[in-house]
Amino acid sequence: MARQELKPVEIANGVHWVGALDPDLRMFDLILKTANGTSYNAYVVHGGEGVAVIDTVKEEFSEIYFSKLEQITSYERIKAVILNHLEPDHAGAVPELMRRAPHAHIFVSTRGLKLLQALLKDELENYQYTLTDTGDVCSLGERTLSFINTPYLHWPDTQCTYLEDEKLLFSGDVFGCHFCDDRLYNDLVGDFRFSFEYYFKHIMRPFKRWVLEAMDKIEPLQPRLIAPAHGPILRDNPLEYVKSYRTLSNSYLTKKIDAREKSLLIFYMSAYGATADMAKHIHAGASEIEGVRVSLYDLQGGEIEPFIDLIEGADGLLFGSPTINGDAVKPVWDVLASLISIETRGKLGGAFGSYGWSGEAVRMIEDRLRGLKMRVPERGLRMKFHPTEDELEECHAYGLALAEALAGKAKPKELDFADLQM
Amino acid sequence: MAKGKLTFQDIGVSVSVPAGTRVIEISEKVGAGIIYGCREGDCGTCLMTVVEGAEHLSEPTALEDRVLKENMAGKNMRCACQAQVADEGEIVIKPA
Ligand SMILES: Cc1cc2nc3c(=O)[nH]c(=O)nc-3n(C[C@H](O)[C@H](O)[C@H](O)COP(=O)(O)O)c2cc1C
Ligand code: FES
Ligand SMILES: [Fe+2]
Ligand SMILES: [Fe+2]
Numbered sequence: 001m002a003r004q005e006l007k008p009v010e011i012a013n014g015v016h017w018v019g020a021l022d023p024d025l026r027m028f029d030l031i032l033k034t035a036n037g038t039s040y041n042a043y044v045v046h047g048g049e050g051v052a053v054i055d056t057v058k059e060e061f062s063e064i065y066f067s068k069l070e071q072i073t074s075y076e077r078i079k080a081v082i083l084n085h086l087e088p089d090h091a092g093a094v095p096e097l098m099r100r101a102p103h104a105h106i107f108v109s110t111r112g113l114k115l116l117q118a119l120l121k122d123e124l125e126n127y128q129y130t131l132t133d134t135g136d137v138c139s140l141g142e143r144t145l146s147f148i149n150t151p152y153l154h155w156p157d158t159q160c161t162y163l164e165d166e167k168l169l170f171s172g173d174v175f176g177c178h179f180c181d182d183r184l185y186n187d188l189v190g191d192f193r194f195s196f197e198y199y200f201k202h203i204m205r206p207f208k209r210w211v212l213e214a215m216d217k218i219e220p221l222q223p224r225l226i227a228p229a230h231g232p233i234l235r236d237n238p239l240e241y242v243k244s245y246r247t248l249s250n251s252y253l254t255k256k257i258d259a260r261e262k263s264l265l266i267f268y269m270s271a272y273g274a275t276a277d278m279a280k281h282i283h284a285g286a287s288e289i290e291g292v293r294v295s296l297y298d299l300q301g302g303e304i305e306p307f308i309d310l311i312e313g314a315d316g317l318l319f320g321s322p323t324i325n326g327d328a329v330k331p332v333w334d335v336l337a338s339l340i341s342i343e344t345r346g347k348l349g350g351a352f353g354s355y356g357w358s359g360e361a362v363r364m365i366e367d368r369l370r371g372l373k374m375r376v377p378e379r380g381l382r383m384k385f386h387p388t389e390d391e392l393e394e395c396h397a398y399g400l401a402l403a404e405a406l407a408g409k410a411k412p413k414e415l416d417f418a419d420l421q422m
Numbered sequence: 423m424a425k426g427k428l429t430f431q432d433i434g435v436s437v438s439v440p441a442g443t444r445v446i447e448i449s450e451k452v453g454a455g456i457i458y459g460c461r462e463g464d465c466g467t468c469l470m471t472v473v474e475g476a477e478h479l480s481e482p483t484a485l486e487d488r489v490l491k492e493n494m495a496g497k498n499m500r501c502a503c504q505a506q507v508a509d510e511g512e513i514v515i516k517p518a
Contacts, residue, residue: 376453378453413435414438
């Protein structure tokens with residue numbers, strides 16, 4: 001249950017929640033469902049020399065936000081506007097807030113400046129701002145807020161803000177979830193365990209590497225209270241959630257393959273068996289290289305969800321598709337369109353396939369792999385109808401070359417620009 | 423035509439290329455580890471480290487200078503979508 005209370009809530013000594021509840025939201029950022037709605041949490045910290053406002057709300061909730069703000073302070077008292085994240089769900093009321101408190105000093109991460117410019121456009125020149133990095137502070141007299149730069153959790157700009165005297169971490173989207181409950185605190189609201197993990201898996205998962213770096217910075221603080229920008233305020237056992245972020249940043253597959261081994265996955269589809277034969281010979285070639293664990297999957301027999309976990313942990317991905325009506329087949333695109341929730345950058349990629357006369361599929365897949373920031377070291381194989389014995393040998397050699405590249409055993413190469421022109 | 427030699431240290435591939443060629447035109451074809459986002463000098467995704475021969479790359483334009491600064495790039499770093507091979511020297515690069 002979530003009633004929109006129109007009163008600010010004091011969550012710590014001289015710290016108020018001035019956020020808004022959005023119980024009716026059912027889809028967030030086009031990528032995740034919100035069966036329980038969400039909240040946009042914003043906060044005010046009171047100090048001897050004025051107050052700091054931390055984040056705002058989605059624009060349509062501005063009125064609620066300003067009304068709460070006005071109940072506990074005046075615009076004149078606002079000394080600092082701290083922007084932990086410039087996504088519109090938190091920065092929606094920033095332009096209006098700055099019009100009302102133009103003297104306030106904005107604190108935003110260095111990577112956030114461009115986004116701030118994009119948000120405020122020409123108005124930015126009317127305001128003062130400071131670009132923050134880890135360790136920088138904002139003083140309110142006897143109270144100090146310090147910044148922790150946590151890039152890519154989940155935008156380039158994201159940062160956390162720490163109130164030292166209360167050991168209170170304003171974490172932005174980090175440790176947040178879409179769960180709407182007016183009881184506000186994690187020990188009072190409904191069961192939001194699923195929402196917490198679901199949020200991580202859709203918002204933070206592509207940035208696991210950065211999550212682990214951020215946890216290295218957050219753990220030593222040992223916060224007593226975590227106030228995220230969505231969902232419950234974590235006062236009961238806050239460190240549990242920090243630990244959770246570490247766990248969730250590990251592989252979802254229970255048993256790891258030997259860490260020294262590289263994993264190469266080969267996915268294919270085949271109507272008449274030609275692309276399937278290519279796949280099998282590529283598999284055989286790749287399997288000759290020690291230290292590379294090669295797996296072969298026919299997409300006709302697979303579901304996407306488990307493949308994503310597998311792909312996340314893999315080092316190399318090959319996709320085989322015949323050309324059908326000038327395109328690769330849909331199951332291949334379905335897999336390639338489902339990788340938004342994981343990191344693919346830097347993985348090795350390749351494509352192959354049989355065709356009849358035009359053979360567009362392979363080059364289209366290769367372009368997609370490059371678009372996913374994968375590296376494509378070998379030109380993919382296209383073969384007309386059923387491959388000949390010689391062509392199957394080529395498949396074998398292709399598999400071998402890719403596995404060598406994966407294992408770091410590729411021999412140095414000298415090429416001429418002309419060799420690369422297609 | 424003047425040809426420079428561009429070596430991608432991470433994958434051990436060297437390519438001789440005509441002056442004026444952008445690094446991006448080569449690195450994607452050989453499958454080097456440098457990655458791209460906007461491809462037009464705006465985002466800094468393509469930062470690379472120049473291990474040797476920085477003087478054989480074109481001077482950064484104002485556009486590249488800005489994106490390098492915004493991304494707090496070290497002084498031996500360049501944007502692979504912007505930097506061009508300038509002359510016949512040898513250049514060694516790797517992902518940032
Ligand atoms: C979850 C999420 C991830 C995003 N990732 C990127 C990104 O990788 N690169 C980018 O340029 N913009 C990214 N954006 C920014 C959006 O493209 C931007 O907010 C845009 O204005 C949204 O347009 P819309 O109002 O039509 O939805 C992302 C936005 C969200 C919500
Ligand atoms: S790819 Fe964006 S700056 Fe080069
Ligand atoms: Fe966000
Ligand atoms: Fe958010």
